[in-house]
Amino acid sequence: MLPTRLNFLPKDKQRYLHQAVIGSVTTRILETVLLCLCVCTIAILLGYLFIESHYRRVAESTINIETQHTGQGQTIREANYLIEQTYAIEKQTPLLTPLILSITEVIPSDVTLDQLRIDVTKKEISISGIAKTRDAYLALETALGTISFIEHIQIPLSDLTQKTDIGFSFTMTMR
16 A cells, blocks of 8 residues: 655655654653643642641640640549549448437427437437426437437436426437
């Protein structure tokens, strides 16, 4: 098959022209590749700068938040410690409210209490007050003797000599 183009250049110039075209295309391709590499490098550098500045802002915010809330964290730790101490003390101390209720429920209406003292360490209860009559005083003694946690009642006999407005003060031991 014969070429449809006519080329009147000598063979060595045709070869030189062919090499020049290949060199020109190669340089264009290399220029395009280098241009793409430059654009990619610039994009990567800008991305790096953006990420670095964002990371720096996040780190500064974290440090600011941490310094702001350090005092609050310490306060919370102290409050938790105090709550733990309170629970420990609560577990060691018996409830006094049921004892007080048991005692005050059995007191006759003719008896007025001035003082009610409960010493848990010595297991003693001290009561003082005024009974309007001797019968009210003896009813108080009997009622207190029916309470389950009271072991022994020490009543002074001198209190029984009066007939009305008997001032009393006695001590009971708990079980």
